[in-house]
Amino acid sequence: MSDGEGRSVSPEEQKMWTTWLRERAVSALPPEKLLPDRQPAYVSSWIYVFGVATIAALVVVVASGMILGLKGPEWWHVTAIGRFFNGIHLWAVELFFFAMVVHLWGKFFMGAWRGGRGRTWVTGAICFLVAIGAAFTGYLSQQNFDSQWIASEGKDGLNSVGIGSFFNVVDFGQMYTFHVVLLPLAVIALVVWHVLLVRRHGVVPPYPAKAAKPAPPSPPPQATPSEGSAP
Amino acid sequence: MSPAPSAPDDSAPWPGPFVRYDLVKEFVVALVVMAALAVALTILFSSPDDSPTTIQSWAQADPGDFLTTAVTELNGTSEIAEYGPPYSSTPEATQKIGPLDLQKWAGVKIPIDTAQNYVIEPLGEIPADPQLKAALQAYQAAPPKLQEAWTGAYEEALPEARFVRGVPILPAGRYGPVAPMMAALLGLAQSGGLDGALVAGNHRFYQTNYTKPLLFLSGGGYFEERAEGQHLLGTQWGMMNETGSYPGQVWLWLYTFWYQVEPFKESPNADALIFALMGVLSLAFICIPFIPGVRTLPRHLRVYRAIWRDHYREGES
Numbered sequence: 001m002s003d004g005e006g007r008s009v010s011p012e013e014q015k016m017w018t019t020w021l022r023e024r025a026v027s028a029l030p031p032e033k034l035l036p037d038r039q040p041a042y043v044s045s046w047i048y049v050f051g052v053a054t055i056a057a058l059v060v061v062v063a064s065g066m067i068l069g070l071k072g073p074e075w076w077h078v079t080a081i082g083r084f085f086n087g088i089h090l091w092a093v094e095l096f097f098f099a100m101v102v103h104l105w106g107k108f109f110m111g112a113w114r115g116g117r118g119r120t121w122v123t124g125a126i127c128f129l130v131a132i133g134a135a136f137t138g139y140l141s142q143q144n145f146d147s148q149w150i151a152s153e154g155k156d157g158l159n160s161v162g163i164g165s166f167f168n169v170v171d172f173g174q175m176y177t178f179h180v181v182l183l184p185l186a187v188i189a190l191v192v193w194h195v196l197l198v199r200r201h202g203v204v205p206p207y208p209a210k211a212a213k214p215a216p217p218s219p220p221p222q223a224t225p226s227e228g229s230a231p
Numbered sequence: 232m233s234p235a236p237s238a239p240d241d242s243a244p245w246p247g248p249f250v251r252y253d254l255v256k257e258f259v260v261a262l263v264v265m266a267a268l269a270v271a272l273t274i275l276f277s278s279p280d281d282s283p284t285t286i287q288s289w290a291q292a293d294p295g296d297f298l299t300t301a302v303t304e305l306n307g308t309s310e311i312a313e314y315g316p317p318y319s320s321t322p323e324a325t326q327k328i329g330p331l332d333l334q335k336w337a338g339v340k341i342p343i344d345t346a347q348n349y350v351i352e353p354l355g356e357i358p359a360d361p362q363l364k365a366a367l368q369a370y371q372a373a374p375p376k377l378q379e380a381w382t383g384a385y386e387e388a389l390p391e392a393r394f395v396r397g398v399p400i401l402p403a404g405r406y407g408p409v410a411p412m413m414a415a416l417l418g419l420a421q422s423g424g425l426d427g428a429l430v431a432g433n434h435r436f437y438q439t440n441y442t443k444p445l446l447f448l449s450g451g452g453y454f455e456e457r458a459e460g461q462h463l464l465g466t467q468w469g470m471m472n473e474t475g476s477y478p479g480q481v482w483l484w485l486y487t488f489w490y491q492v493e494p495f496k497e498s499p500n501a502d503a504l505i506f507a508l509m510g511v512l513s514l515a516f517i518c519i520p521f522i523p524g525v526r527t528l529p530r531h532l533r534v535y536r537a538i539w540r541d542h543y544r545e546g547e548s
Contacts, residue, residue: 039252040245042542049261052254056261060269077280086280087273090477094272095265097482109534111527113520115241125517132482139480145281146474149458152449153470160326160502162337165317170446173439205245206539207530209546 034199042206047106050099051198055191057096062184064089069180073143093135100128112204120197127190134183140175151175281461281474284454286429286444290420293453294394297420298413299386300451304345305409306382311446312345318446319343326503334503341442349447353428354415363415366408373407381407397421465490485509 013019067085068076076082104124113121139150151170158164168174290297303309315324317340325334354367370378385406393400399414419425429444448454455464463469468487473479489495489505498504520526529535536543 035254037251037253038249041248041250041545042539043252044250044541045538047538049257052258052261053265056258056265057269059262060266064269083277083280084273087276087278088269090278091272091276092265092269094478095268099265101482106538108519109529109532110538111529111535113526115243117241118520121520122517125519129513129517132480135480135482142280143283144279144474145283145457145461146279146463146479148283148445148448148454149461149463150470151445152454153463153465157502157506159314159317160334160500161328161506162316162333165337165340168317168341168440168442170442171440176439201242202245205241206542207535209543 029196029200034196036199040203040205043203047102047110048203050103050106053099054096054103055195057092057099058187058191060092061089061096062188064092065180065184073141073176077143089138093138097131097135100131104128110204111207114204115201117197117201117204120194120201123190123194123197127187127194130183130186130190134179134187137175137179137183140169141172141179143172276477279473279475279477284448284457285423286420286426286448287423289448289451289453290417290425291397293451294397294399294417294421295389295392296452298392298399298417299389300447301350301416301420302382302386302389302409302413304349304447304450305351305412306379306386307346309345310450311343317341326500328500328503328507343443343446348443349429350412350416353419353425354412356428357415357419357424360415362411366411366415369408370412377407381405381409385409385413485512 009019064085068082068089071082076086107121107124136150136154140147140154154169155164158167158169167178286297300309304312307313311318313319313321313324315321316334316337319342320339325332327334351367351371354363357363370381373381384404385401388401388404388406391402397418399410399417401410416425419428426444429447430438430441458464458469459467461472461474463472463474465487468484468491471480471483471487486505486509489508490501495501495505515522515525
C-alpha cells in the first residue's frame with residue numbers, strides 16, 4: 001500500500017491514528033470531489049445562488065462581529081465608525097437570514113434529501129435554528145432599549161419551560177458570551193459539516209420528468225468517473 | 232424528442248451532461264455582493280439605537296408609576312414577587328404543559344426577595360439620614376399585618392399623590408414609616424443612585440448581570456408604555472419587531488404568530504404551550520426527510536418544475 005505521494009505505507013504506519021484519519025478523509029472526499037470544477041448541467045438555476053449567498057453573508061456577519069467584539073460592546077454606541085460597523089453587522093444578519101430562508105425553501109421544493117441526503121437537510125435545518133439563537137442573543141447584547149425589552153419579554157417563554165433558570169436572558173454577561181463565542185462557533189461548525197455533506201453526496205438531481213423514461217447513460221465527454229459521482 | 236435525463240436512483244452518479252462551474256469564483260462574487268449590499272444598506276439606513284430606560288429616567292418621568300411599582304415590591308404583590316421560579320417559590324404561579332410543570336421542576340435558581348433587594352437594602356445604603364434609619368427599623372420591626380396595612384394604605388393613596396420638586400405629597404393617611412421610605416427611595420432613584428445600587432449589589436465593582444434592575448423596570452407601566460410606542464408589545468407581534476421602522480427578527484414570525492390566536496392568546500399557560508409547540512414544529516422541520524407524506528410533498532407540489540425549468544425544457548426539446 002502507498003500513500004498519496006507514492007511512498008509505501010508500512011503496516012505500523014497503517015495502525016497510526018493519523019494515517020487512518022487521512023485515509024478516511026481522502027477516501028470520503030478526494031480533492032476533485034471536495035472542490036470540483038464541473039457540476040451537472042441542471043445546476044444552472046438561480047436558486048443555487050442562495051446557498052453560497054448565505055455563506056457569503058455569514059462571512060460578513062462574522063467579520064463585522066469580530067470588529068465590534070474587539071472594540072467592546074460599548075464602542076458602537078459612542079462612535080460613528082462603531083455605529084457604521086454595527087449597521088453592517090445588522091444588515092448582514094438580515095441578508096444572511098433572507099438568503100438562508102430562500103435556500104431552505106428551494107431545497108424543500110427540490111426534495112433535496114432524496115438519495116441518502118437526509119443528513120444534509122438535517123444539518124442545514126439545525127444550523128437555521130442555531131442561527132436564530134445566535135441572532136436572538138445578539139439582539140440581547142445590543143445594550144439599548146430594544147435589548148431591554150426583548151430580554152424582558154423573552155424571559156417569560158424560557159422561564160415557563162425551566163430553561164430560564166440556566167439561560168438567563170437578562171444577564172448581559174451570559175448572553176454576550178453565547179453571542180460572540182458559543183453560538184457563532186456552533187453555526188460555523190454546522191455550516192462546514194453541511195457543505196462537506198453537500199460535496200460528499202452531491203447536488204440532488206431533478207425529479208424525473210413525468211413522462212420520462214430513464215435515459216441511457218451518457219457520460220460527460222471530459223468528466224472523470226469521480227466527477228460523475230461527485231457533483 | 233427525448234426527455235431530460237434523470238437518475239432513477241437519486242443517489243446514483245448523474246448520468247447526464249456536466250458543465251464547467253467555478254465554485255471559488257462564485258463564492259468570491261457572492262461575498263463582494265453581500266458585503267456591498269450590507270454597506271449600502273448601512274449608508275442608507277444605518278442601525279437603530281434607542282437609549283435604554285434607566286430607573287433614574289423612569290423615576291423622573293413618571294414618579295407615580297415608580298412608587299406604585301416600588302410599594303408592590305415592598306409588600307410582595309408585584310409581578311416579580313409573585314412570578315414563581317426561577318425568581319420566587321410562589322405557589323400555583325407556574326405555567327404548565329398538561330401535567331408537566333417544567334418551570335417548577337427547574338427550581339428557584341435566581342432568587343429575588345423584592346422587598347429586601349429593591350427597597351430595604353438600597354435604602355440601608357443611604358448614609359447620614361437618622362429619620363430614614365428609624366423608619367426602616369420601625370418597618371422591619373412591625374408585624375406583617377401592620378406592614379401590609381401601611382403599604383396598602385400608601386398604594387391606595389398614590390393615585391392622588393402630587394409631586395413637588397420630586398417629593399411625593401399624599402393625602403393624610405396611616406402610612407406609618409412607608410411614606411418616608413418611599414420618598415427616600417424616589418429621591419435615590421431620581422438621583423441615579425438606585426441604578427447603581429441594583430447593578431453593583433453585594434459591593435462588587437465589575438458587573439455584567441442586569442437581572443435585578445431589568446426585572447424591576449419591567450414591573451412598571453412606564454417601560455411598557457415606551458415599548459407600546461415602539462410597537463414592541465406581544466399583542467403587536469413585538470418579539471419580531473425592532474424599534475423604529477427597522478426590520479427586526481422577522482424569522483420569529485411563527486413563534487410570535489401563536490400569541491395572536493386562540494387558544495394561546497388568553498391562556499395562562501401561553502408561554503409554555505407555545506414553547507412546546509415550537510419545539511415540536513422545530514423537530515418536525517429537522518426531520519422532514521423522514522416523515523412519510525411530508526417528504527414526498529415537494530414531488531406533488533411541482534414547484535421543482537420552475538426551479539429546473541431549463542432542464543425539463545431541454546428534455547422536451
